Amino acid sequence: MNFIKRAFLSVKAKKGKSILQLFVFTVICVLVLSGLSIQSAAEKSAELAKQQLGGTVTLSYDQEKMMQEQREARESAGSEEDRESFRFAQTPVEVEDAEKLTTLSQLSGYNFTSRTQAAASSFDPIETSSSASSSNSNPMGGKMPDNGMSDADVTLQGVVFTDATSDFMDGNAEMTEGTHISDEHIGKNVAIIEETLAEENDLSVGDTIEVASTSDEDTTVKVEIIGIYKTTSTSTDSMGMSFTSMNPYNKIYVPYTVANEMKGEDYEGTIDSATYYMADPADTDSFIEDAKAMDVIDFDTFKLDANDDLYQQMVEPINNVASFSKNIVYLVTIAGAIILGLIVMLGIRERKYEMGVLLAIGEKKSKLIGQFIVEILIVAIFAIGIASLTGNLVADKIGDQLLSQQEEASASSSADTNQFGGKGMQMGGGGMGAPGGFGGPGGQAGAADAEAATVDLDVQVTPSDLAKLTGIGLLIAVIATLIPSLSVFRLQPKAILSRQD
Template identity: 30%
Template sequence: MNFVKRAGMSLGARRSKTAALLAIFTVICTLLFGGFLLQSAAAHHQADAQRTIGVDVTVKQKGLTSALADRLGASDIVNRYTPQLPVRAAGHGFAPLTSKASKPGGETRDKDPGPLAVNGVRDSGMLLPFSYGSMKIVAGRGITPEDRGQGVALIEQRLADENHLEVGETVQVRSADGERTAALTIVGVFQDPTQNPTRWTPPHELPGNALYVPMDTAQDLGTRGATVSEAVYRIGSPDQAEHLHAAAERLLGAGSFDFRVNDKAYQDQVRPIQQVGTFARLIVWVIALASALILGLIVTLQIRERRTELGVLLAMGEKKWKLIGQHAVEVAAAALPAVALASLAGPLAGQPAGDALLGRQDDKPPSAAPAPHSEIVPLTVRVEPATVVNVAGIGLGISLVSTVIPGIGILRLHPRSILLDTE
């Protein structure tokens, strides 16, 4: 009789033990699903963290131009970037703020032709004060790459309050030499926590006189020799900082620039996620090894219980490898439906575990300043076809190992010794 058909008849005749084997395999596969789902969720969570948090790299060089900053920003490893071009300008039709303290020498009026500190940026959200929350937009929005060629501005709240300006209104800004004027629509109002100096301070150094505009607007208002003060680049991980540094050396020259990496937010968020992924992989291996051991013991006990059956089959001329194959088929037949049942129960175990382990990564100490770009989307555990294939493969591997290794004892059996054994 075909050993596969004999395995099916044996499973039907031993229903209670078959049901127990199915239950054991269902628990094993459910735990495997939980481990794989947690591992997959950690990988997706880490990828999302790399995309949303990233690592900020600040590049400074004397004479750095907007064109060079853009060329470095075109690198494949750069997700977002912004240069910062500071220029001086004057208000036209509205009054810049002035220091309330008296100017040394008794003069109280300031005739500075450029009392406004205009900063040309590509993406204001990339500036570290905005990125890490020390400066906050209280109305409207910031400057984005889509604002290129648009006359827009992000102004400080004190300047807006002093001149009764709101989002949507238009102001006139004149270059320091008085030759060029730009009409700017206010798209946002931000708040700088820096207090006004108690001593007399030039108007362009007052925190309330800061404006952020698109790069081309700042270039139009500035002088021909205006250069970028710094450029901030966001990359996926600290490992990519070396590649960006090498690209900067090729573009700017070795040793001619300042290169600073700020990866604190990345390390605070991503390193715990990586630890969860490592823990999930360890869980899978421990479950697989423990399951193979447990099932191996069960099969060994079954072989001892079925010694008479084995002796009869051997006496009838059945080959020993087919006896081992019969046990392997019996165990595998319980493993496959267990995978289907576990695919339904796996997410029920994986989701709470993922929420408990990965959900903590979004929490911050009360003293930490929240970073807008560090917010990660909620974790969602999903069963994917690859996960089912992995669990099925491990399940079949466990069934094979747990039957073949104990089945080695069958190879040493002799039908006469089995049938004459009274134990």
């Protein structure tokens, strides 16, 4: 009788053993399929997170490197008198150099930022509740140094594209009248002001306002209002409430050339920073490599920062889940092969007489092993079929539970980091929003808040997952059967039958 036919008859005759093997194999297949599906979902979710946040790279002065160099210089000084005090100077970026990087193929957009404070000359700023009484007071106690900050009552946010700033892209600001500032307005004296500031001073699109420098009283600039926006931002920190210029209603968007004019001649043709937006977030590293290869930026002074902290924060729980599910696949595969191997081994021991008879009538030992493999493969096919029908539901439940646990752990870690002055405590620079393309809004999703940009695991069993499960299942079946079956080669039919007698 053909060994394949004997295998089918054996599976049918030994229902109890076959059901046990089917149950064990089904559990193994469901867990393996769950792990594979969760891994696939995690990869898709990580890619979705990149698309949500976009890829941004910021070119700015390397403040950390400067501080490190000053620290090393102080440590190498011979005496306390020779040690220089820390200086928080900042070297601006040359616009000409920043513009050269905009020619790289990975980009979908860019924005330049130049920020300064100024004094309102022809209009009244919006006063905060505490600014009038504490304009020269330090929130931490004592007097603030008179460095011009106390005289400033508006903030000039110099940009190339206002619709590509974080406030507008994140929904914290929206245009109510007029038009956005774009690259067409570079070199022109135009501005966009906040709705409350406009109403309090009875200003509208087409009117002109005047601002003055706080460091040089002879420097004044008249700008034409081309747009009015409405902000939902509020200044809640004590420092912001102590300075009128930091009131969100007193933020005036202007071309960066206007902000530079207020800063003085030394800042002509410069910017504080440049932000570049990737057409594909995966091209971030290649953009940085190409930018360095152009050799137009002095990277001893400046740095290109990928700004991926938020992305890393979002995908950390997902990566943890993916890593855990990968370990599940490995552990279940190994454990499953061992458990099935033990079951097969016990079955082989119970069937010595059957094997002795078959060997005595001339059946080859290799075909006996083939029969055992076919038997377990029959069980494997049914187990894989059941797993493919139920695996998606199990994987979805497991994935949601794992992601929930990882998100709680990540949130707790982030809270601890922010509490003790970690990455969460950063000075806002503004104007580093999502890309507006080379001509305005478009391409990327922008620098979304962590709360706004959420990523879920959409666990779905794919044909690729089923193919992998089939391969792993068959591998488990063969290994679990082949290793115990090697004992067949040591069997002698005469000894088996005589022992049985």
